[in-house]
Amino acid sequence: MLLPLHKTLPPPSRKTLPQRLEEVIGQEFSHEEVTSEHISYDQDEQEEDMEKEVDVDYMDEDDTNVKPMFDYHGFDEGYNIDSLEDIGMIEFWNIRDEEVCHFHFSDVDIAFEFYNRYARTRGFSAQKNRTRKSRAGVLKLKNFVCHREGFRLQNNHGIGNFKRKPTPETRYGCSAMMEICLDAPSGRWFISYFSDEHNHPLLDPRLTGLLRGHRFMFEADIGHMINMKKGWISVGQIYRVLANQVGGYEYLSFTQRDMYNKLAKQRRQLPGDVYAALNSADYSLFGDVLAFDATYKRNKYMCPLVIFSGVNRHNQTIIFAATLICDEEKHTYRWLLQQLKVVMNGKSPVSVITDGDLSMKFAIEKVFPNAHHRLCAWHLIRNAKNNIGKSQFTSMFKKCMLGDFEIDVFRQKWFEMVEEFGVEN
Numbered sequence: 001m002l003l004p005l006h007k008t009l010p011p012p013s014r015k016t017l018p019q020r021l022e023e024v025i026g027q028e029f030s031h032e033e034v035t036s037e038h039i040s041y042d043q044d045e046q047e048e049d050m051e052k053e054v055d056v057d058y059m060d061e062d063d064t065n066v067k068p069m070f071d072y073h074g075f076d077e078g079y080n081i082d083s084l085e086d087i088g089m090i091e092f093w094n095i096r097d098e099e100v101c102h103f104h105f106s107d108v109d110i111a112f113e114f115y116n117r118y119a120r121t122r123g124f125s126a127q128k129n130r131t132r133k134s135r136a137g138v139l140k141l142k143n144f145v146c147h148r149e150g151f152r153l154q155n156n157h158g159i160g161n162f163k164r165k166p167t168p169e170t171r172y173g174c175s176a177m178m179e180i181c182l183d184a185p186s187g188r189w190f191i192s193y194f195s196d197e198h199n200h201p202l203l204d205p206r207l208t209g210l211l212r213g214h215r216f217m218f219e220a221d222i223g224h225m226i227n228m229k230k231g232w233i234s235v236g237q238i239y240r241v242l243a244n245q246v247g248g249y250e251y252l253s254f255t256q257r258d259m260y261n262k263l264a265k266q267r268r269q270l271p272g273d274v275y276a277a278l279n280s281a282d283y284s285l286f287g288d289v290l291a292f293d294a295t296y297k298r299n300k301y302m303c304p305l306v307i308f309s310g311v312n313r314h315n316q317t318i319i320f321a322a323t324l325i326c327d328e329e330k331h332t333y334r335w336l337l338q339q340l341k342v343v344m345n346g347k348s349p350v351s352v353i354t355d356g357d358l359s360m361k362f363a364i365e366k367v368f369p370n371a372h373h374r375l376c377a378w379h380l381i382r383n384a385k386n387n388i389g390k391s392q393f394t395s396m397f398k399k400c401m402l403g404d405f406e407i408d409v410f411r412q413k414w415f416e417m418v419e420e421f422g423v424e425n
Helices: 017-024 084-088 108-122 205-210 219-230 235-246 256-269 272-286 330-343 358-367 377-388 391-402 407-421
Strands: 056-059 126-134 139-146 177-183 188-195 289-295 305-311 317-324 351-354 372-375
Touching: 084 108, 108 126, 108 139, 108 177, 108 205, 219 235, 219 256, 235 256, 272 305, 272 317, 289 358, 317 330, 330 358, 351 358, 358 372, 372 377, 377 391, 391 407
Parallel strands: 056 126, 289 351, 351 372
Antiparallel strands: 126 139, 139 177, 177 188, 289 305, 305 317
């Protein structure tokens, strides 16, 4: 609905958020109770990550087309919003839509944070939209809209040979908006237009933290995550621990994907020598068994990508090093292993696993003469399946290859399998 901007109302409630949550929710809410029906509202992750281009209009210095919201001079000090602390004191659960129009702000960023906090309690998230500036480039007017404002731009994914399964529609032309305008004499930003009319279902307020516009990680949470990662604790386990600390998954303002993104961002910010030192530390601990694999020309450079990897004590794959090489000749692999040995402080692996490539075999014998060269179990199982062609044999062969047996038990099972299927030769 459209709201009048002249009615004087009492100041909003200043109750704390936990107190009001108890009154509104009144019952415990578990993560397991979140159904796919609720989660389906958060389709923003399937949209393009680029931000929508903001329209900028220009106007004359005295052409604001907006009249002050009050008939008297000045602004009510009870509705001053000058900092994040002021926003934190407001009980948005208890604010009527008519009251919103009486707030005024020190700058645009504070106003946007106010509207986004309001949006969270109503089941949507806010985003910045249209901007108007004076001819001199001074910002005069700013629009904040619902995250489902507008419509998806047309593309060519469904034309001719450009066919791709369409992602779910997330924008419905919602008209909900808060517009703020600069009052030149006071330098304050006041709300010149407000509409809370939505043409789409709103999310349960307890789940709005899943919307991209409300997701963020506090520095304390980032610190806890990094410390636990140093102890080789998985991201999933860390996420459960942080959820228990705040009383449930619905009170977290981020997802596991945000945690992975934060960790990846921090790794990218590390200097090259620091990142190499981390890989070297992993290799010193888990480099006794080295997987040596090359993917042939499956990248835009059309060069083989060689990856040296291993497994940590949690059975997680870790990457020691990776490089692009010009070819797969013997001398190339030999030089590559020599460089790996230098970077890893001269440590040689106990066993090296490959796909049986003869050039790799030659290089391993020259650079790591004391290492045991073994074939990859996946390649062995694939060869057994292709050459024998018996599903029962393949199943038993796989159990022998991947089972955790003592040497005597493995030999017994191996000979039984060979004798049963008659593959002695």
